[in-house]
Amino acid sequence: MTRSMTDRALVAVMLGRFVRARWGFRFRTRARFEAWQRRRIRSFLRRIPAAPFYRSDGSRMRLDQLPIVDKSTLLERFDELNTRGVRLVDALDVALEAERSRDFAPLVDGDLTVGLSSGTSGRRGAFLVSPRERMLWAGTILARVLDHRALGQLLRPWESPLRIAFFLRAGGNLYESVASSRIRFAFHDLTQPFDGHVAALDGAVARGVGPDVLVAPASVLDALARRALDGSLGIRPGLVVSVAEVLEPETAGRVKAAWGVSTRQVYQATEGLLGVSCADGALHLNEESVFVEREWLDAEHTHFAPVVTDFDRRTQIIARYRLDDVLRVDPAAPERCACGRVTAVLAAIDGRADAVLRLPGTDGLTVVEVFPDAVRRAMALNSDGYADWRIRQTGLDVRVSLADAAPDAPARVASVLRDLLSTYGCMASVVEEPWATPDPAAKVRRIVREDVS
Numbered sequence: 001m002t003r004s005m006t007d008r009a010l011v012a013v014m015l016g017r018f019v020r021a022r023w024g025f026r027f028r029t030r031a032r033f034e035a036w037q038r039r040r041i042r043s044f045l046r047r048i049p050a051a052p053f054y055r056s057d058g059s060r061m062r063l064d065q066l067p068i069v070d071k072s073t074l075l076e077r078f079d080e081l082n083t084r085g086v087r088l089v090d091a092l093d094v095a096l097e098a099e100r101s102r103d104f105a106p107l108v109d110g111d112l113t114v115g116l117s118s119g120t121s122g123r124r125g126a127f128l129v130s131p132r133e134r135m136l137w138a139g140t141i142l143a144r145v146l147d148h149r150a151l152g153q154l155l156r157p158w159e160s161p162l163r164i165a166f167f168l169r170a171g172g173n174l175y176e177s178v179a180s181s182r183i184r185f186a187f188h189d190l191t192q193p194f195d196g197h198v199a200a201l202d203g204a205v206a207r208g209v210g211p212d213v214l215v216a217p218a219s220v221l222d223a224l225a226r227r228a229l230d231g232s233l234g235i236r237p238g239l240v241v242s243v244a245e246v247l248e249p250e251t252a253g254r255v256k257a258a259w260g261v262s263t264r265q266v267y268q269a270t271e272g273l274l275g276v277s278c279a280d281g282a283l284h285l286n287e288e289s290v291f292v293e294r295e296w297l298d299a300e301h302t303h304f305a306p307v308v309t310d311f312d313r314r315t316q317i318i319a320r321y322r323l324d325d326v327l328r329v330d331p332a333a334p335e336r337c338a339c340g341r342v343t344a345v346l347a348a349i350d351g352r353a354d355a356v357l358r359l360p361g362t363d364g365l366t367v368v369e370v371f372p373d374a375v376r377r378a379m380a381l382n383s384d385g386y387a388d389w390r391i392r393q394t395g396l397d398v399r400v401s402l403a404d405a406a407p408d409a410p411a412r413v414a415s416v417l418r419d420l421l422s423t424y425g426c427m428a429s430v431v432e433e434p435w436a437t438p439d440p441a442a443k444v445r446r447i448v449r450e451d452v453s
Contacts, residue, residue: 010135017139025288030335030342033287040311041291044319051317053080063291068307068320075125082128082316084109091126092116102189112315115270127270128316136312137273140289144276145264150213150239154182163209165201165237167216168244186211194223198233205234213237215266217244219438222251225258237261243268246349248376248446267349269325271318272310275346278339287343293320303328303350303371326350326371355447357393359426368426372447378420385409391417392433393449401433 027033041063048054054066074081078088086109095116098104108114113129129137146154146162154162167188186204188197201224204210214237216224221242227233240255241264252263265283267275272290277283285292289312294304304327310318330347337345350356350372357370379389388403398417402409414430421428 010131013132014135014139014142017136018143021140021143021288026340027342033342037287037291041309044309044311047314048317048319050083050314051081052085053077054317054319063309063320066320068322070322071125071324074321078126084112084128084315086112086128088126091128095126125270129313130315133312133315136289140273140286141266141276144278145239145241145266146213147239147264147279153212157182162213163204163211164213164215165204165211165235167197167220184209188216190217190220198224198227201233201235205236210235211237213239213241215241215243218242218247218251219245221255221263225251225254228258229254235259239264241266246351246372246446248380250380267346269323271308271321271323272313274306274308275349278337278341280338282337282339282345283349284337284341285344285346292344295322297326297356297369301329301331302347324352326352326356328371351447352445355445355449357391357398357428357447357449359393359396359398359421359424359428362425362427368424370421370424370426374420374424375417375447378416379413385412388435389413389446390435390438391447393428396428397431398428399431399433401435403435405435 027036045063069081075088078091079085091108091114094106094108095114098106098114099116106114108128111131113134115127115129116125142154150162153159161182161184163184163186165186165188167190188200201210214221214224214235221240224233224235228235237259238261240259240261242251243266247263247265255261255263262281265275265277266273267283267286273286274290274292275283275285289310291309291311293307293309295307297303297305305322306325306327307320307322308318309320326349328347328350329344333345333347336342355372357375359368359370360366361368375391379391385406386402386404386409390401392399392401398421400410400413400417402413410432414432417430421430
């Protein structure tokens with residue numbers, strides 16, 4: 001097949017997924033959707049023996065007979081968990097060189113994009129994506145994220161191209177898969193000084209080519225919205241999308257105040273595209289492509305750790321992969337969203353599993369878990385005395401860092417947190433720590449529990 005024929009075939013894959021994700025995948029009931037999903041699982045199980053890790057037992061015919069894997073398994077058995085035999089050392093060489101050179105075009109094994117996980121959970125990891133998988137991702141993202149106004153601009157050739165400003169630590173083939181003659185894609189490298197990006201955005205506005213769509217981690221959106229509100233940034237995006245970090249209500253509110261739009265969310269991890277918010281503001285799991293098993297973390301069945309199986313990934317197999325995220329659902333939520341979809345809706349992404357504080361109970365016998373949403377709510381109720389915050393648990397200490405804090409803010413925050421811990425029936429010392437400006441290239445983690453050996 002010639003290069004032009006291959007390119008046309010890939011475009012057809014993207015357009016096909018765009019149409020299905022935008023107007024298809026409609027089911028009258030959740031039961032019908034689950035029956036369709038079971039058929040996809042059977043098809044997936046027939047494919048996965050292409051990865052050596054799954055060849056040992058040909059008798060496995062059910063998903064629940066596959067082992068649950070995690071990041072350690074993926075790193076230790078990397079070459080067996082991908083269908084091309086790519087070694088982890090080779091993938092990491094390409095990914096790390098791209099990070100050093102800031103050139104994200106190089107591929108591995110001829111045509112595979114290599115992504116580097118951010119390493120917030122410890123060891124760095126790599127993930128492989130084929131051209132076909134990139135197109136499926138791009139088609140889904142465009143279909144699910146673009147609102148009616150942006151889609152109309154994209155489809156009307158007599159209008160200017162849709163301009164997307166994208167802020168991330170790393171660019172690359174995966175993200176730039178959405179680029180075309182109708183989409184102008186500007187990558188803003190978060191390893192570079194933030195003021196330079198602000199100047200570039202204002203320069204684009206002055207030339208009449210300011211972004212129509214703004215895509216960035218929540219912390220970057222917050223900083224840009226603050227600049228817009230104080231008059232030092234003149235962009236007017238019609239669509240704002242949060243990626244890579246948990247979107248907190250304060251940030252969503254600031255975006256709304258700055259630009260008059262609601263923030264859309266993309267829940268994306270190394271393991272795949274896991275969720276996208278709909279036009280009605282509900283964050284749907286991407287269950288058309290990912291099967292999600294729930295490991296419940298509480299008796300009320302409101303918080304769970306997801307175990308994911310990605311049907312779209314054929315190069316690096318993601319089957320029963322346990323994430324260290326904590327997801328929250330509303331048990332009383334209706335089966336069908338106002339947008340018409342029956343896929344599961346998340347009440348919130350509460351963060352990573354190590355964002356759950358684990359402290360001894362006041363009875364001296366139990367360990368109490370304090371979920372991030374409770375901590376964030378406590379901080380939000382007392383947020384008028386500082387600009388930002390971080391909380392870090394080390395052993396029996398809950399260490400609090402406040403940015404630009406008023407003189408009385410640390411004492412007030414400590415009192416609020418002690419009240420919260422008392423309500424939960426657990427004990428800890430609340431300790432003030434100096435504020436350290438976070439690395440702009442790293443994911444923001446406002447709450448983290450550190451293991452103490």
